[in-house]
Amino acid sequence: MLLAAFDWHALFFTFFALLTCGFAVAVLFSNNIVHMAFYLILSLGASAGLFFLAGAEFVGAMQLMIYVGGTLVLLIFGVMLTAQSRFISMETRSGEWVMAIIVGGSLLFLLATAALRVEDWRSGHPNPAKVGLAESKTTTQIGMGFTGVRVDKLDPDVVGSPLVPGMSGYLLPFVIVSVHLLVVLVGAAYMARTKRRATSTGAAA
Amino acid sequence: MIGISPVSVSHYLLVGAVLFVTGAVCMATKRNALGVLMGVELVLNGANLNFVAFGSKYLRAESLGLDGQLIALFVIVLAAAEAAVALAIALNFYNNHATIDVDQANELKG
Amino acid sequence: MAEFFHTTCHLPAPLAYLLAAIIACVLIIHVVAVGALIFIWLERKVSGRIQDRLGPTRVGGAFGWLQTLADGIKLIAKEDITPKDADAMLFKLAPYVGFAASYCAYIALPFSDGWVAQHMNTAVFFILAVLGIEVFSPILAGYSSGSKWSLFGAMREAAQVVSYEVPLGMCVVVPCMICGTLNLVTIGNMQAGSFTNWLAFNDPFTFIIACVYFTCATASVNRAPFDLAEAESELVAGFHTEYSGLRWSFFFMAEYGSMFLVSGLAAILFFGGWHGPIPIAEPIAGVLVVVVEPLVNIGRYLLGFIARDIGKVTDGAVAIQIANLMGCLNFLLKGTIGVTVMMWVRWTLPRLRIDQVMTTCLKYCVPIAAFGFVGALFWQVFEVPTLNDLPSPIGINRSVAHESWVVEADREREIRAQAVTPSPADLPGESVGSFDSAAVDSLVMKGGAR
Structure with missing residues (x-):
């Protein structure tokens, strides 16, 4: 059917x-x-x-x-x-278009062949029906991963499985990114503000 | 028809490649500074799509796992930061030079 | 629903999914469109009464029931004008963007236990995200109209909505933190029992958060006193100055749609969702079953020639569906109350200035939300007794539910064990088509909700 x-x-x-x-x-x-x-x-x-x-x-x-x-x-x-x-x-000038199409086309060709070459990538999941519905329930795991514990790497069949190398999460990058974001926002606000130069005429630039 | 072969990582990678290439070409050809910024967003999004595809358990039996999603989230956050700074630079440039054409930003040229 | 069509009515799986999807779509579009019809009439009546007038009285009887319908016919008949300076493509598309976003957010909004178009683990987040997209409609409309009034309105709208997303997000995080999930069905079910179990009455901080949420939600759907984008005293009509006819009415459908959406979200997150203040649904459902059960049996007999297996519907299912129906009415009532409060506020308070709007957000809402967030966090961490703990809890004790992600992990383990031996119902489309099954949620819920 x-x-x-x-x-x-x-x-x-x-x-x-x-x-x-x-x-x-x-x-x-x-x-x-x-x-x-x-x-x-x-x-x-x-x-x-x-x-x-x-x-x-x-x-x-x-x-x-x-x-x-x-x-x-x-x-x-x-x-x-x-x-x-x-x-x-x-x-855009037409000469630039020609260059862009040539370079972009060849880059696309390269990436596409690379994507289609690898047999392991090309074959889909052997049995997608077997993937549990719970596999998309990753919110908690993502949260735990950001706070430093990779609960997704715990052995699901063993209760209280021990911590092993590779199970540390992304706590340090997470903190760095958050501080980075703060610094960036302050910096962006500083840069984009209207600067008033105290010139003799008093004109605002 | 795609419906016959199951959707695999390769298909996602192809979409990612198209996004990446259009973004890169966009960055190269656009003269408006904000257009360049949009190209950067497309490039980052293409990379993100690849991360998610490699991390998806629906597409491969042996997937990258959660790392793909976690890194994709980092990319999204950093893209937001990048956009904020780039926009600030573009607005500053516009305020000082009364133009948004990147070809005219040549003061530092030797 | 797709499972019902597939297993009970013996439809092929794709057809069953398609049918279920169409039914869900039609139901939701009725919530948005009929909701707008009713709320516009209600707004006229409420504003009339507040201003000591009668409001509409002619069309459709003494209460003017059909006034909105008459308005709609007038709007359809109006000429659709595109200004000369407008960017025609964006000008024509902008109203639909807003309506599509408002409509799309309803996908994840549950109306009762499990009555939701698509179960999502990240439903709260999804709704907030889609509400954030709605801002593009005024921005594009304002920009593309080619009028300075529209552009000013659009700029105000963009600044306002982006600012108010910050406190809104902080407020929404608090119920998610207390319940340990982003799933709206789970959050709603955790507030079963009496009203003491509602999250707004969990501790003083959550009550503050609920108030801040409502303020920010009013601002983010662009309602008075925060409707700077369409301030008629300053900007003619703001971003929709140049619109007329049906396109104009799409903006209002979107506005009333998202008003009900944020009110419904408030009802689920803070005010018990589909659970009434007193747990009387179950006994009433028990009584109703006695009446409805024979009817269902007759229906089964009549429908027997279509689907022989309808007889398989278990007896408890009828009671659950009746309880769900009452829950749905409960939820609609709560949402309507929220919308009515927004109208009441609109016709009572004067409009703020743009700097006052920003001050309200950045100097008041954000710090108060942060304070409430930290307070609620400490309340949870130190397990201070909640209102629900003081009397003997009628519903579930939510302290069990705090660890819901552990429960979900256990469920996943079970599901993984089941997935090894696929049941005959496992079909190719099913694995991805429904990320989340009703079964998983209801089992998580069985911790005591029902």
Whole structure:
């Protein structure tokens, strides 16, 4: 029966993959900066769908929240602050396009062959139906991983299995990243503020 | 038709490659500083997609495990930080030079 | 639901999933669209009463029930104008972006125990994320209109929503921290029993957090007194100055949709979700079963020629579904109360200035939310008795539930053991199509919720 053999994962993957790639290409070929921002939103949103499909629910939601809801709003804010009519649409010279297409095409060819060469990557999961539904319940594990314990590496069949090397999580990188984020935000706010130079005329620059 | 072969890591890598290449070309060709920034976002997102694909237990029997997702989260956070700084630089440039064209940012050229 | 169609009605699996998905879609779109119809009428009535007027009285009887329908017909009949300076593509798309985001967030919002379009482990997070996307609608609309009033409105909206996401996120984290999960169904079920078990009354800090949440939610859905983006005294009509007709009404569908969404989220996170203040649902359901059971049996007999296996539905299932239905009504009531409070606030308080909006967020909401977060954290860490511990707990003792991730890990171990021997129901589409099964959640819940 045709319907019974239907692979929903493949269907949704194709859908989201086409959206992601299509809007990414639209970002590239659009000249209007505001249209580019809009296509970027759609592309990143669709790739969040791909994350959901790959079983990374938390990362997908994070992508929607931080990337699409935070970073891109910031970006659009920047676009609107600098959106004078002469900057909205800036043509790229055709010579640059030719170079870009050649270099980009060859890079894409290289990456695609690399992706399709490895047999282990090309063959899907031998039995996807066997993967437990619980495999996507990774939120707690991610949280524990960031606070220093990799509960996902505990042996599920042994209660109270001992800690072994490789089970330490990402506590130090997490702390470094959080401090880094704070420093970056303070720095960005400092740089972007309107500077008022105390000149003799008193004009604000 | 893709529906016949199961979705594998390779398919995700292909999408990631397309995102990476469009992002890289975007960075190279756009003259608007914010367009360059959008290219960077696309590149980072392509890399993220690869991390998640390698870490997904639905795609491979022997996957990278949770590390893929954890690193993807780090990438997202760092991308936010990067965007904030780059945007601040772009706005500062715009304030000082009244243009957003990266080709005109040539004061440091020898 | 897909399982029901598949196993009971003998539909092929893809068709069953498709049917279940369509039913879920139609139900949700009715919540958004019919909800908007009712809430717009309600808003007119509430504002009328607050201002000592009658509100609509003509269309559809003495209470003007059909006023919104008449408005809708008027809006459909209006001409759809695109200004000359507008960026036509973005101008036309912007209203749909907002509506799609508002509609999309309902995917993860449970209306009763297990009555949710898609079970998600990260439901809270997903809803917040999608609500954050909604901001693109005013921004794009404002930018693409080619009018300075619209652009000002859009800039205000962007600044406001991005700022208010910070305290909103901090407030939402607190119930998740107390329950140890991001799953809204789990969070709702942990508040079963009497109202003392509701998270808002868990400790004083969570009550403060609930108040801050409601303030920030009002701001993030862009309602008065925070509706700077459409301040008619300053900006004509803000971001929708140039819109007319059906596109204009899409902005309002989105607004009322997200109003109910954040109120429903407040109900689940802080006010017991689908559980009433007093646990009377079970006895009432027990009484109702006596009435409904014969009807179901007749239905089974009549439907027997379609699906012979409907008889397999266990007897307890009827009682559970009746309890769920009552829970759903309970939840809708709570959500409506939240929306009504938002209207009450709108017609009572004057609009803030833009600097006051920012001050409210950054100088008041964020510190208060942080204070409440730390307070609630210490309350949990030192296991200070909660209101629920003082009288003999009627519902479950939530201290059991604190370790819910351990419970989930145990469940995973069991599921992994089951996955080794696949049951005949395991079909190719199922493994990925439903990340999370109702069974897993309900079993986690069986810690005592029901």
